[in-house]
Amino acid sequence: MEPKLILILILVISVSVTADYVRPKPRKALHFPWKPKAPSLPQQVHISLSSEKHMRITWITDDEYAPSIVQYGTSPGKYTSITLGGSTSYSYLFYSSGKIHHTVIGPLEHDTIYYYRCGGQGPEFQLKTPPAQFPITFAVAADLGQTGWTKSTLDHIDGCNYDVHLLPGDLSYADYLQRRWDTFGELVQPLASARPWMVTEGNHEQENIPFFKDGFESYNSRWTMPYQESGSPSNLYYSFEVAGVHVVMLGSYAAYDLNSNQYSWLKTDLSRVDRKRTPWLLVLLHVPWYNSNKAHQGEGDRMMETLEPLLYAANVDLVFAGHVHAYERSKRVYNGRSDPCGPIHITIGDGGNREGLATRYNDPQPEWSVFREASFGHGELKIVNLTHAFWSWHRNDDDEPVRSDEVWITSLVGSGCHAGKGHGQRKILMEP
Incomplete structure (x- = not known):
């Protein structure tokens, strides 16, 4: 046998023996046969x-x-x-x-x-309805789409005893074909009619046609969120509170520069957060700021440069993002490196969309990156009390939700971070 062939066989055997997980193949888009319905049927x-x-x-x-x-x-x-x-x-x-x-x-x-x-x-x-106080459980999944893997993800979430679903962008993947918005609504109705779904927009919601159609018309018409209730001028970014948690939904595709409405609103919203009433502070957006995957590298850098100081000053606990079709969890991080007073960043754009997984990562793995894997799945965040929460990520493994990453998280409330920023960092939220 040729030496090269022997080497290839050894490598193949080695890989097959040492691999922890063999990723399942992609699944086709779901088929929604037309059924006659009464015009007045909800x-x-x-x-x-x-x-x-x-x-x-x-x-x-x-x-x-x-x-x-x-x-x-x-x-x-x-x-x-x-x-x-x-x-x-x-x-x-x-x-x-x-x-x-x-x-x-x-x-x-x-x-x-x-x-x-x-x-x-x-x-x-x-x-x-959600509870008035802790514990409360959030299901988290972004970039859903309408494939066989989407259905698997939804089935797993349905089996989770959760109170609110958080979705940081890319819902239907209609991409201009409006009928796909209808089939997506049909697909998620069993879950979305029973528990509140809180969403923010992604790039696949834009659907703008220059000089003819403004962006996000379909999304804004169908998925109205409590932006007016939170004092926001736009459905693309808003906040809400539930059971001791203040949740901020940011718009990666709305203006976010220092002179923008979003920046002004965010600064005001964060300055009003009462950590005695809502000791946990979460942020969701679509484009990740910390991402070691080769997909969408650097796309969130400008937004991070502008808004990260506000989140750091406010002691945000966790930031959830989508966009990258894989999973990644960071340490507490700020300004590109580990920081005990920064938020944990979690990318969870792995809901099951038709574009498939982002399988290539940068090497070496950054110091701030704790766990990363290109698989479809969903996350569960159970906030147990004012100081502790349990996060778990569940990989879609042959239709069974396999818990593949987990960590106990301590809130920044009572950590000393708030007091330690009294020399100037907290002032950023108070400045006009």
Whole structure:
């Protein structure tokens, strides 16, 4: 046998023996056969948090005269309250959306199951409101799309006892084909109608056509978030509070320079955070700032340069991002290196989209990078109390959610970081 052939065989055997995990093959896009529906039937139902003790219910009908009412109560089929909301619609090239209903219901009790019906007819749905205090669990997954792996991810999240889903960008991967927004709404309805989904935009939500269509029209029409409730001028960035956690959703594709509305809003929002009331502070955005994958290298650098000092001054605990189709967790980091007072950055753009995984990483692994792997999966963040949380990442391994990375996280509240920034770092949030 030739020496070169022997060497190749040895390498193949070595790799097959030492490899910890063999990545499954990509899966095809899901097929959604057309089914006739009554025009007034509520479709694509999803919910999101609004103001304190209130929930926004969103659904679509093909009947433009269908009312935007939601009936709800705490017993099946017994609706003790009814609320009237509003609606919108949009056209995109040769596509016209159905009537998109948005109705805010409440006040609602914490940690309670409600039964509700949209539009005065159709099936009954049920939702569970988040708890008033710790513990609370967040499911986290970005870059979902509509493939077989997406369905696997959603199935795994459905099996997780979570309270709120956080999605840092790239939802439907419609990419101008508006019907894909409808099929995405159909795909996620079983989960999104039962627990609040809090999302921010990614690059696949832009869908702008220069001189003809502004960006994010489909996204803004369908996925309205509580931006007005948080004092934001744009649905592309906002904040909300739930069970002792202040969550900031930033817009990677909205202006973020020092003179921008987003910068001004973020500075004001962070300066108002009361860490006695919300001891945990999370931030979500689409384009990661700390990324050792070869994909999308450096794309978040300018945003990081502008906004990272604000997050550091505010003692942000965790930053979640998507965009890179892989998973990575950092140490606490700031200004490009480990810092005990900086946030932990987690990239989780591995929900299952059709573009596949980003499998190539920079070597050597940066000092601040703790764990990285190119696999589809989802994350779970259980905030146990005001000081401790447990983070776990679950790889989609042959349709079984395998916990592959986990860590206990201590909040920066009580760490001394806040007091240590009194010489100037905290002042950045107070300056006009």
